[in-house]
Amino acid sequence: xxxxxxxxxxxxxxxxxxxxxxxxxxxxxxxxxxxxxxxxxxxxxxxxxxxxxxxxxxxxxxxxxxxxxxxxxxxxxxxxxxxxxxxxxxxxxxxxxxxxxxxxxxxxxxxxxxxxxxxxxxxxxxxxxxxxxxxxxxxxxxxxxxxxxxxxxxxxxxxxxxxxxxxxxxxxxxxxxxxxxxxxxxxxxxxxxxxxxxxxxxxxxxxxxxxxxxxxxxxxxxxxxxxxxxxxxxxxxxxxxxxxxxxxxxxxxxxxxxxxxxxxxxxxxxxxxxxxxxxxxxxxxxxxxxxxx
Amino acid sequence: xxxxxxxxxxxxxxxxxxxxxxxxxxxxxxxxxxxxxxxxxxxxxxxxxxxxxxxxxxxxxxxxxxxxxxxxxxxxxxxxxxxxxxxxxxxxxxxxxxxxxxxxxxxxxxxxxxxxxxxxxxxxxxxxxxxxxxxxxxxxxxxxxxxxxxxxxxxxxxxxxxxxxxxxxxxxxxxxxxxxxxxxxxxxxxxxxxxxxxxxxxxxxxxxxxxxxxxxxxxxxxxxxxxxxxxxxxxxxxxxxxxxxxxxxxxxxxxxxxxxxxxxxxxxxxxxxxxxxxxxxxxxxxxxxxxxxxxxxxxxxxxxxxxxxxxxxxxxxxxxxxxxxxxxxxxxxxxxxxxxxxxxxxxxxxxxxxxxxxxxxxxxxxxxxxxxxxxxxxxxxxxxxxxxxxxxxxxxxxxxxxxxxxxxxxxxxxxxxxxxxxxxxxxxxxxx
Numbered sequence: 001x002x003x004x005x006x007x008x009x010x011x012x013x014x015x016x017x018x019x020x021x022x023x024x025x026x027x028x029x030x031x032x033x034x035x036x037x038x039x040x041x042x043x044x045x046x047x048x049x050x051x052x053x054x055x056x057x058x059x060x061x062x063x064x065x066x067x068x069x070x071x072x073x074x075x076x077x078x079x080x081x082x083x084x085x086x087x088x089x090x091x092x093x094x095x096x097x098x099x100x101x102x103x104x105x106x107x108x109x110x111x112x113x114x115x116x117x118x119x120x121x122x123x124x125x126x127x128x129x130x131x132x133x134x135x136x137x138x139x140x141x142x143x144x145x146x147x148x149x150x151x152x153x154x155x156x157x158x159x160x161x162x163x164x165x166x167x168x169x170x171x172x173x174x175x176x177x178x179x180x181x182x183x184x185x186x187x188x189x190x191x192x193x194x195x196x197x198x199x200x201x202x203x204x205x206x207x208x209x210x211x212x213x214x215x216x217x218x219x220x221x222x223x224x225x226x227x228x229x230x231x232x233x234x235x236x237x238x239x240x241x242x243x244x245x246x247x248x249x250x251x252x253x254x255x256x257x258x259x260x261x262x263x264x265x266x267x268x269x270x271x272x273x274x275x276x277x278x279x280x281x282x283x284x285x286x287x288x289x290x291x292x293x
Numbered sequence: 294x295x296x297x298x299x300x301x302x303x304x305x306x307x308x309x310x311x312x313x314x315x316x317x318x319x320x321x322x323x324x325x326x327x328x329x330x331x332x333x334x335x336x337x338x339x340x341x342x343x344x345x346x347x348x349x350x351x352x353x354x355x356x357x358x359x360x361x362x363x364x365x366x367x368x369x370x371x372x373x374x375x376x377x378x379x380x381x382x383x384x385x386x387x388x389x390x391x392x393x394x395x396x397x398x399x400x401x402x403x404x405x406x407x408x409x410x411x412x413x414x415x416x417x418x419x420x421x422x423x424x425x426x427x428x429x430x431x432x433x434x435x436x437x438x439x440x441x442x443x444x445x446x447x448x449x450x451x452x453x454x455x456x457x458x459x460x461x462x463x464x465x466x467x468x469x470x471x472x473x474x475x476x477x478x479x480x481x482x483x484x485x486x487x488x489x490x491x492x493x494x495x496x497x498x499x500x501x502x503x504x505x506x507x508x509x510x511x512x513x514x515x516x517x518x519x520x521x522x523x524x525x526x527x528x529x530x531x532x533x534x535x536x537x538x539x540x541x542x543x544x545x546x547x548x549x550x551x552x553x554x555x556x557x558x559x560x561x562x563x564x565x566x567x568x569x570x571x572x573x574x575x576x577x578x579x580x581x582x583x584x585x586x587x588x589x590x591x592x593x594x595x596x597x598x599x600x601x602x603x604x605x606x607x608x609x610x611x612x613x614x615x616x617x618x619x620x621x622x623x624x625x626x627x628x629x630x631x632x633x634x635x636x637x638x639x640x641x642x643x644x645x646x647x648x649x650x651x652x653x654x655x656x657x658x659x660x661x662x663x664x665x666x667x668x669x670x671x672x673x674x675x676x677x678x679x680x681x682x683x684x685x686x687x688x689x690x691x692x693x694x695x696x697x698x699x700x701x702x703x704x705x706x707x708x709x710x711x712x713x714x715x716x717x718x719x720x721x722x723x724x725x
Contacts, residue, residue: 043386044407062722129550151550153708237495240552241705256379257697259403 030272037265043255047262054266063242064267067250070157071274074246075225077161078168082221083214086172091202093173094180105177109170116167120234123163124150150236153243160231160244168224172217179213180206184293211287218282223275247271336367337630339637340381340394341618343372350648355640359633366633368393385409390621392630393637397616397688399696401442404619411620413441416631422656425639429677430655433613437691444638445617445655446645449683451673452502452610453591455563455571455581460487460588466569469595470602472537476544482569483545491568493559494551494707497700498687503572504703505610505684508534510596513608515684516699519720520692526720535713537597538706552707574611574686575653575673582667591669608682614689617655653677698723 005011037054041047058064089108093101111119126133127149138145149159183206191201207214229248236244238253245253247267255264342348356368371391374380378400384390390409404410417423417434422444426434433445461468461478464485469475479489494500501516509515511530518524519531548554548562563571564584570592571581581589594610596602618634618641620627642654650664652674666674690696702719705711 042403042406043382044403044409062719124553128553130548148550148553151552151708153705153710236553237497239495239497239701239704240708241711242701243705243708253697256382257377258693259382259399260694 033265033268033272036262037269039262039265040260041262041265042259043261050262054263055270057263058266058270063245063250064247066242067245067247067267070244071226071228071246071271073157074161074164074228075222075278077158078165078225079218079221081162081165082169082172083176083217086169086176086217087207089169089173090176090180091206093177095198108173111167112170112174114167116230117234119163119167120231123166124235127159151240153240156236156240156244160235161225161228163235164224164228164231172221175213175217176210179210182293183209187293209291209293212291215282215286218286219279222278222282226271226275226278247274334365334367335626335629336369337393337624337626337633338371338391339368339633340371340373340384340391341637342395343370344375351641351644354644354648355637358640358643359636362636363633366629368633388623390623392621392624392626393618393634394621395617396443396619398614398691399688399693401436401615401619402691402693404622405436405438405442409622410442411622411624411627411631413444413620413631413634416620416628416635417441417444420632420635422635425656427655427657430613433615433617433655436615443615443617443619444635445613445615446638446641447613447617448642448653448655449613450611450653450686451575451680451683452506452686453573453575453577453673454506454594455573455577455589455591457563457566457569457585458588458590459585460566460569468592470593471595471599472541472597475541475546475595478569479541479544479546488548488562488568490546490570490572491554491559491562492547492551492572492707493554493556494547494704495553495555497704499572500552500703500707501687501699502574502610504534504538504699504706506572506594507537509608509610509682509684510534510537510594510601510605513605513682513684515608515610516687516690517612517684519699519724520685520690520695522724526717526724531720532713532717533597535706535716539711539713542707547707552704575670576651578651578667578669578673579649582669587668589669591673605681607676607680609680610684612683612685612689613655614685614691616689692724695720695723 036047038049038051039047040050040053089104092098093104093108095101098104129135129146129148129151132149134149135146147155150156187205187209188201191205196204226246227248228246229252232238232244232246232249233252238245238249247270251264251267251271253264254260254267341352343352352370359366359368373395378397381390381394381396381400382403385404385407390404396404396410401410405412422441423431423434426445427448430445430448433448434441436442456468460466460482464481464487466478466481467474469478482489492499492503494503505515508531511533512518512524512528514524519526524530548568551559559568560571560573560577560580562568564581566585566588571577578589593602593606596605618638620630620634624630639656642656643658643660645651645654646658647660647663650662650666650670652666652670687696687700690699698719702716705719706716
């Protein structure tokens, strides 16, 4: 093995295809986004170099702040709901005393494999202000809490975030379940011998030992939230008005509805930087040292 | 022996590949003269609407006519996506535009800057297209630089405020002419559990049209005036119109959750007699008549005062803009593609007139209508010569930034917490 790792030609040869693909499909487009964000460009003609004018304009644009705020709301909701509920479900399913664990495991994962369009249509029907399931439940419970979930500019972003959180909770559940199962039994046994209750043992032993998985889940949830687009595109079209815009939606609007690819690239570039900062911060703050059992 | 075998296998492989290549050539042969001196067949790529029964009808009719008229032309259809022209722009960016494509105002403007669209002046002259146009629809032929980039077929279409006559009569509601009467109608219908007005406000072009209805009561140029720069958002008319709409929404004019209603849901409310009024283009005449028969009608837009009502009664929202079948500047078959594009436009208009019972077309149609005009369409045809002004649909606006802004802002007017001042400010930002 050491001999192989010392062979630089072999390493280069094996890394080259993946590196080439990554460069062509990811790195080069990102470079282009930053480069094009400094142009007044309609996507078809040459474009005019305007250096940082698109960024200046963006920081004066109220739509940018709406989009930024919505992205943050979305990210926080995803992180809190997906990770907390995912943890509870994972710890429950990992418990040997629970019956029907296989069915539960499959059920929790089903929404992940459904098309996002199907999920959005399902929730559109449930959110319907007149005859949607959610309002009907409130009605049946005798609560006068009927809402226009998606047409109220204040609640719409929360309602959409909940849909995304619900759909991909199963993914986080699967990751956390795998992490929980990989923790050697003897830690839990030791905790039990010391008199810890089941949930206390999870709190003190299992959860801290899953820190690296939490880090990964957090990066996924937060960058997924900041990048959100498809749910609002299908469910509200960014509306009412612009109340469910995110930076990705703003990029779509600028590039494809208005034809300002340069300005759209500026919001995309900001999004890339935002995601990188968040990922860097999470990596610095959580599970800095590798956990070895 | 091994060497001989490998040579043999290589030869077999080479011939197989050559045969595959030959297959490709056979596909291409549609573009080349067939053996025996038969007439040359050319395949043209076309990008046109073909997503529902309505749009399929137009295309199938035109293609059947094309087969009779130009049997040497085959069309390879690519269904137009409802994506704000995104796919078409991507095609243009990669130099892969279809030979013929359905283009609206914003695509024409963009593609003519990037030299992707063929200027059709000469071809139109050759086809006598201008002589075939309805004189009243010439605005749909020429772009603002006085050149032709697309062969139109739709004509000048309008935004109509439909109403259910029976519901108005049964509930003793006067067809409103003023804002006050409209508020009274809203209150009466609400008290009877009837939705006063249905709008598919999930689509932002219709919210723009709804705002334009009120704007044209004060300023007949409506949103088109803002688009062309003839008027400014800060003009009193636009603030007042926004405030009128906010007031009416607060009074309960629209159903709850209106910004999430799609066409099917909103139209169903009107067609099933659950909504008293409905906003859509004049193409809705056929569907509304089918659903409601003689009970369906359209009213002139109510105005803030009786005086303004009379003054701008025939100032309609909507209108035509340059658009229709355009030709790629990079097509190998410029002459033929232009000829086919003009033919398709003429046949689309012919289908609309003869089969759909709509006289609102861009070009003159020689054939008799097979379907009798609906009563509403007859009334509209009588109104058309007297129309004093039109504006534009959202897709006919030339300033894409303004278009996106007014679409978003007009939808915002239909929900709580958005003021007329914010609306004006958002439009001003877009027009800076």
